[in-house]
Amino acid sequence: MTDLDAPSPTAERARTGLSADALRRAIVDHVRYSIGRPAAALRPEHYYRALALAVRDRMQDNRVASTQTSLDLGSKVTCYLSAEFLMGPQLGANLLNLGIENAARAALAELGQDLDEVLACEEEPGLGNGGLGRLAACYLDSLATLARPAIGYGIRYEFGIFDQEIHDGWQVEKTDNWLVNGNPWEIAKPDVHYPVLWGGHTERYADDAGVQRVRWIPGRIIQGVAYDTPIQGYGVKTCNVLTLWSARAVQSFALDAFNTGDYYKAVEEEVTSETVTKVLYPNDEPEVGKRLRLLQQFFFVSCSLQHVLHIMDDLADVSVLDLPKRFALQLNDTHPSIGVAELMRLLVDERRLDWDTAWAITVATFGYTNHTLLPEALEKWPLGLFGESLPRHLEIIYEINSRFLDEVRAKFPGDEERVRRMSLIGEDNGKTVKMAYLATVGSHAINGVAALHSELLKSSVLKDFYELWPERFSNKTNGVTPRRFVALSNPGLRALLDRTVGDGWLTHLDRLRGLEPFADDPGFRQEWRDMKRANKARLAEFVVAETGVELDPTWLFDIQVKRIHEYKRQHLNVLNIVTQYLRLKKNPGIEIAPRAFIFGGKAAPGYFLAKRIIKLITAVGDMINNDPTVNQYLKVVFLPNFNVQNAHLIYPAANLSEQISTAGKEASGTGNMKFMMNGALTIGTLDGANVEIREEAGAENFFLFGLTVEEVEALKHDGYRPADFIEANPELASVLDLIAGGHFSHGDTEVFRPLVDNLRYDDPFLVLADYASYVECQDRVSAAWKDRDAWSRMSILNSARSGKFSSDRAIEEYCDDIWGVRPVNVVT
Numbered sequence: 001m002t003d004l005d006a007p008s009p010t011a012e013r014a015r016t017g018l019s020a021d022a023l024r025r026a027i028v029d030h031v032r033y034s035i036g037r038p039a040a041a042l043r044p045e046h047y048y049r050a051l052a053l054a055v056r057d058r059m060q061d062n063r064v065a066s067t068q069t070s071l072d073l074g075s076k077v078t079c080y081l082s083a084e085f086l087m088g089p090q091l092g093a094n095l096l097n098l099g100i101e102n103a104a105r106a107a108l109a110e111l112g113q114d115l116d117e118v119l120a121c122e123e124e125p126g127l128g129n130g131g132l133g134r135l136a137a138c139y140l141d142s143l144a145t146l147a148r149p150a151i152g153y154g155i156r157y158e159f160g161i162f163d164q165e166i167h168d169g170w171q172v173e174k175t176d177n178w179l180v181n182g183n184p185w186e187i188a189k190p191d192v193h194y195p196v197l198w199g200g201h202t203e204r205y206a207d208d209a210g211v212q213r214v215r216w217i218p219g220r221i222i223q224g225v226a227y228d229t230p231i232q233g234y235g236v237k238t239c240n241v242l243t244l245w246s247a248r249a250v251q252s253f254a255l256d257a258f259n260t261g262d263y264y265k266a267v268e269e270e271v272t273s274e275t276v277t278k279v280l281y282p283n284d285e286p287e288v289g290k291r292l293r294l295l296q297q298f299f300f301v302s303c304s305l306q307h308v309l310h311i312m313d314d315l316a317d318v319s320v321l322d323l324p325k326r327f328a329l330q331l332n333d334t335h336p337s338i339g340v341a342e343l344m345r346l347l348v349d350e351r352r353l354d355w356d357t358a359w360a361i362t363v364a365t366f367g368y369t370n371h372t373l374l375p376e377a378l379e380k381w382p383l384g385l386f387g388e389s390l391p392r393h394l395e396i397i398y399e400i401n402s403r404f405l406d407e408v409r410a411k412f413p414g415d416e417e418r419v420r421r422m423s424l425i426g427e428d429n430g431k432t433v434k435m436a437y438l439a440t441v442g443s444h445a446i447n448g449v450a451a452l453h454s455e456l457l458k459s460s461v462l463k464d465f466y467e468l469w470p471e472r473f474s475n476k477t478n479g480v481t482p483r484r485f486v487a488l489s490n491p492g493l494r495a496l497l498d499r500t501v502g503d504g505w506l507t508h509l510d511r512l513r514g515l516e517p518f519a520d521d522p523g524f525r526q527e528w529r530d531m532k533r534a535n536k537a538r539l540a541e542f543v544v545a546e547t548g549v550e551l552d553p554t555w556l557f558d559i560q561v562k563r564i565h566e567y568k569r570q571h572l573n574v575l576n577i578v579t580q581y582l583r584l585k586k587n588p589g590i591e592i593a594p595r596a597f598i599f600g601g602k603a604a605p606g607y608f609l610a611k612r613i614i615k616l617i618t619a620v621g622d623m624i625n626n627d628p629t630v631n632q633y634l635k636v637v638f639l640p641n642f643n644v645q646n647a648h649l650i651y652p653a654a655n656l657s658e659q660i661s662t663a664g665k666e667a668s669g670t671g672n673m674k675f676m677m678n679g680a681l682t683i684g685t686l687d688g689a690n691v692e693i694r695e696e697a698g699a700e701n702f703f704l705f706g707l708t709v710e711e712v713e714a715l716k717h718d719g720y721r722p723a724d725f726i727e728a729n730p731e732l733a734s735v736l737d738l739i740a741g742g743h744f745s746h747g748d749t750e751v752f753r754p755l756v757d758n759l760r761y762d763d764p765f766l767v768l769a770d771y772a773s774y775v776e777c778q779d780r781v782s783a784a785w786k787d788r789d790a791w792s793r794m795s796i797l798n799s800a801r802s803g804k805f806s807s808d809r810a811i812e813e814y815c816d817d818i819w820g821v822r823p824v825n826v827v828t
């Protein structure tokens with residue numbers, strides 16, 4: 001260490017000390033020197049900022065040491081490329097991972113502040129839509145906790161996922177201005193910037209050695225600037241980094257225009273450049289052919305790859321040929337898949353490697369994680385748009401394709417139909433570039449995200465590729481971090497676990513198995529119920545504040561929170577609620593186990609039916625919650641603005657987890673895992689990771705219903721007629737009639753017509769086919785709930801057997817099987 005690197009002896013303790021006293025002094029320092037407010041004008045949000053900065057200082061020391069150690073050792077680094085990182089609030093997680101929660105609480109108390117109030121001041125960075133972005137965030141937590149060197153690369157959207165409000169039962173979108181009060185976690189790196197080229201054309205030329213080469217003359221250049229957020233591991237020194245790229249205008253362009261006298265053109269250039277990272281596209285699944293979205297994807301991938309090659313250049317005794325030994329590049333879905341062509345361009349055009357060498361490096365470095373089988377969600381770019389935007393990349397993709405299809409012909413001689421199917425250039429509905437195929441061809445490892453999903457990949461969308469390269473395919477079942485989704489969000493459960501199985505579960509979630517014997521202990525069951533009850537009371541407080549609806553924490557809390565989508569079938573849940581409502585109205589004397597149905601989730605702003613589903617939930621809720629003959633047994637709430645912060649209150653309060661997608665449609669799900677860890681029982685189909693959840697929990701501790709993938713396919717193949725299911729089931733017919741007839745909409749027969757007509761005449765996700773099975777299963781849930789001890793036993797066993805679903809297990813598998821990234825013992 002040089003003197004420059006060493007913290008001065010007096011600075012050391014205020015910047016790095018982990019005691020309550022050092023933290024208190026650090027907060028006071030930051031209040032004065034970073035925030036600059038007189039003591040009398042301080043509010044909790046100022047203490048939030050000061051504490052966040054103090055915590056960041058402490059991580060920064062580990063960050064420097066982590067980088068230095070892995071440079072010294074020549075360790076391999078994972079680069080996780082993802083268009084979304086749904087990080088959630090950072091302060092609580094960082095205090096937990098640094099082991100300074102109590103110190104922070106005490107430090108603030110001495111300053112007259114309450115930690116919980118200060119934590120509540122944080123505006124979460126909503127830089128993701130849902131599961132995919134949250135998975136990336138869980139994986140960063142596990143990589144750091146497992147001491148694996150890693151960089152997350154993504155986009156610093158100025159506006160994240162919209163804030164959802166509910167007005168008159170309808171979703172209203174509000175812009176998410178998350179940076180308005182600054183972001184204490186990030187460190188701007190204005191000196192880390194790269195040019196991103198766009199548009200224009202290509203030219204051929206001979207280099208000094210007379211070799212034919214290609215030059216890309218762009219139509220415009222945008223600059224990407226790095227913003228770094230430290231990612232602290234739990235209980236270790238390892239502190240990795242999330243590097244998010246922000247767009248800004250290239251100065252020289254603006255000056256050019258200025259010199260010619262066109263000042264306004266210069267300003268416009270700056271404004272349009274900066275729109276690149278302005279806003280996150282709020283679509284979860286269906287793809288839209290938006291040029292700006294392609295630019296966003298290319299922008300962050302190009303910056304990230306240039307950054308990686310730049311790091312390689314700075315390493316002594318390392319050549320670019322060693323890239324696969326030093327970096328693993330993982331594509332989180334197809335959003336970053338343009339990276340395959342961009343790395344080829346950087347290696348062939350800029351580094352002047354020959355094609356075969358560059359291709360070998362590219363394939364050895366990239367891995368691809370597929371996240372969806374929905375055909376409409378597989379990214380395809382219209383060829384015209386693609387070629388105008390990325391002319392050089394289109395040429396490179398044609399070259400990749402031509403060599404690839406020769407390989408296919410060599411392995412399957414005479415099978416031109418197969419060659420046509422496997423082309424990276426799609427021919428139906430106008431030519432397109434098929435990004436999932438590009439990602440597959442450019443990667444040495446391709447994985448799905450749950451056992452079922454990985455099998456379906458091999459037999460459907462990537463079948464031809466599996467037949468060509470079976471050894472490249474594997475499964476990596478998703479996981480979630482128990483630090484955030486148990487320790488941080490469920491302090492009651494955390495204390496119970498610490499006492500019964502010891503605190504090792506935070507990093508070895510398998511140890512929850514130690515709970516199993518307690519499932520038969522009446523005293524422990526009572527403690528378990530008390531813990532759940534407290535969590536439900538905490539959620540009920542939030543629900544009444546947000547919606548005005550009072551919930552009784554002794555009721556069964558039945559929760560479905562996730563993006564609103566037809567395939568996730570929130571409307572199937574509603575059909576059961578209306579069924580129960582009708583039964584109660586017809587027969588007010590019947591005994592129904594009291595249940596609160598809680599929904600949350602955002603609908604893509606342009607997704608017409610999803611928005612109607614929200615309106616249906618709120619309309620049914622309004623009717624039921626205000627009807628004294630049923631509100632003794634049923635309540636229905638739609639909790640606005642489901643995000644990570646609310647998730648902390650929601651998952652721990654559930655008795656029942658709704659995982660009711662059409663079999664074959666949900667790749668994995670991760671919400672299902674969060675519920676299970678927190679002791680909810682699942683009602684679910686054999687879809688995604690539900691299959692494995694049921695295997696782990698035991699079939700007797702899982703409420704299974706619905707068609708299997710094979711049955712879904714057979715029904716569709718035979719020509720599915722929803723009318724058959726209505727005719728066969730008078731209860732279903734009357735439920736649909738009630739909704740269509742305007743019962744929940746003040747007589748308005750139009751508002752829900754599109755939804756009901758869709759079910760009656762099309763029903764692409766087989767809601768009606770699964771209805772009878774679902775309602776019957778819900779009746780079994782109600783019966784089971786009545787036996788409190790049996791329910792508690794099942795609940796304890798679900799938590800006890802959730803160890804597999806830790807993201808630590810998932811990340812260990814990625815590191816061992818795909819990335820070859822080893823733990824690094826960070827020395828300070």
Ligand SMILES: *Cc1c(COP(=O)(O)O)cnc(C)c1O
Nearest residue numbers: 130131562643644647669670671
């Ligand atoms: C876990 C999570 C999701 C994903 O939920 P699924 O049920 O797997 O679709 C979406 N949004 C947030 C905020 C989450 O925490």
